[in-house]
Amino acid sequence: MKKIMIAAFALAAIAFAPNTYAQTKMVGGAAMYPTKNIVENAVNSKDHTTLVAAVKAAGLVETLESAGPFTVFAPTNEAFDKLPAGTVATLVKPENKATLTKILTYHVVAGKLSAADLMAKIKEGKGSTELKTVQGGALWVKQDGKKLYLVDEKGGKSWITIADVFQSNGVIHVVNAVLMPK
Template structure:
């Protein structure tokens, strides 16, 4: 009996190790699946502009909530593709609603890992429409083995780090800020 129990524990321990998956680092910072999207983003040095914008827009508390959410998180370099004057203008209190819409166009009200998204793309014949919390419709597709998102203005973002598991959802880091229809950046 004791031998069977030890063998069962050894097999269970092996199975756990086989399925354990480490979260990717973001900007060199460890991302912990026990922390919320807002907490982990705050630790990533390449997401400081996003964190500042989320804070200014009053969305940090939402991204600390239960979710689940999928967030397509633009890096500092992605925000750098937008003029400094435009960013400063968006961060003004009188433009809070516009900033909220832009940021929520990066959020989906469900948890979708890259395999889920790839499956939806495949099921839909090569392109899947992703409705966001901000009312935008992003087009997800695969190109050259990379997950891409196109906004309503034709701007294309590539997922550079996928499947960053969080306690309240998942983050996919992207290389471009996506904008609602009619907004240029």
């Protein structure tokens, strides 16, 4: 009887515990904790070192540490490597801060949009939904089977490779290409 009560208590504790453990995902070899903000998690991902360096160079750390909420489409290092040689090195120079900021803020949408939210918007939009970025541009989200992808203003396509990485101030969706505004 005592063992049954202990087991029941343990199951109840798990059922009513915060979703911290259930929602924690691995990105770039690091756990992404929903109790930490976007920057606190991103700095631990070995797949996002270029993005973190760019965010620091653009002076966006404080913004992405604020309450938000934000939906961030976070390009991996491999995504940045697809850009023409020397592009990243040029963008992180102080004299190119405005251009870098424009590109990075094009990857951010106000609000917390999960993959399910995006799919519902796509269904509502009959196959596509337009998102307004904090940069002021538009991104289109589309669905191919159960996978989501984004189309930027220049017609570039970026797939969401890891969805729903929840943060204390929003959600990150890892993408495999850098999105470009007009």
